[in-house]
Amino acid sequence: MTTEPYNVLFLCTGNSARSIIAEAIMNREGAGKFKAFSAGSKPGAAPHPYTLDLLRGLNHDTGFARSKSWDEFAGPDAPKMDFVFTVCDNAAAEECPFWPGQPMTAHWGVPDPVKAEGPEAARRFAFSDTYRMLRSRISIFVSLPIGSLDRMALQRNLDDIGKTPAKAD
Template structure:
């Protein structure tokens, strides 16, 4: 059975969408990824979409959605949630941590860039950082479950931060 991972960010239009697509591409034989946000927007950020397309990802099935849909009985069973920004805390994290382990990777928001050129560069950098972290996630031992898995995934983020 595949492990399910939910990536979380405030608006679910950039980082979390890219992480969902990356994990499904890199670890799709072992993992099934989803993404959601606290205040999801109506569409994926255009630069996130362009970055994914530039790397050969399909946008099919990728759309912003609320984290609350993953708490419903009809929602998928989640093995691990990973927050990707410091804003993805508060009510969302508290509610989710009562249901499943939550890890954190602090990924800066590339949408905050002031110019189109800088934004494109930052989305590419975020894509590469997420790819590196997700490769680390897929390399973790299969017997890592629950809080042990969440702790190991959070440490991956610290290791990545230290290497920069």
Template sequence: MNVLFLCTGNSCRSILAEATFNHIAPKGWHAMSAGSKPTGQVHPRSLALLEREGISTEGLFSKSWENLPETPDIVITVCGNADKEACPVYLGSALRTHWGVADPAKATGTEEEINAAFERAYGILRARIEFFFESSIEELIKSKSPSLQRRLDNIGVLRF
């Protein structure tokens, strides 16, 4: 199963999600990330955070959704809702859901406050990804259950 984490810039949230998902995913699952308007670089704080967490950053780069190496089965948008950020809409036939997270790249303040914004975004994404694998998603996909969409959507509103 291929999962696409999608946002606008593909520099922070979708990158954090891609790397974290691939780090904890069981065999047969693969994540990728992309942006509708990629910045062209991964935010250095995202890379530093992943490295501190022991998650590989090899091969991570900011890329467009127009050049995906594989067709996604599930598309998860991670753009935040609170800041009225425009979130891209994937037009393929994949199952789509939204797991909004505030953009840490827009954080201001002290070094500690900015780092805390990245930690919050990572923590939310990691918890949701872990819950994704703990919530019988594989069985729902195999059975083509109509409750799959609801389960995916519910993960996106969980507060951690």
């Protein structure tokens, strides 16, 4: 059993909303057992303002939040990733770089809140709903007995978490 935290990378295309939200949640919910990072295949200039507003409103430190390329995590000096999760709808179809150390991977896609339309309240709700969906999945993940699961059982669990309904009934 490792005493070091597990490194978790959340990937999305723009690294402006979903992956940053997931990073914030994991760093809080993981309680020192996990260290989260986020990146994008085509990162935007900065996190979406609604992402930052939401996280601040939920008492998350946003000092970490910046849009960055997944290239930062693919080099030899990058932290070794134990888990890599794609969180956007189209990321599973994108070609991902090679991840040293063969991390466990899964697709936990959720709708892009940045693409929400309508009045401001509806658009902000989309960000809150994204937070809710990701927090639900991450809470399930951090409660797994990772040290006692073999690789195949762990992969099944990771895949099942990604199938957790994205929308509330």
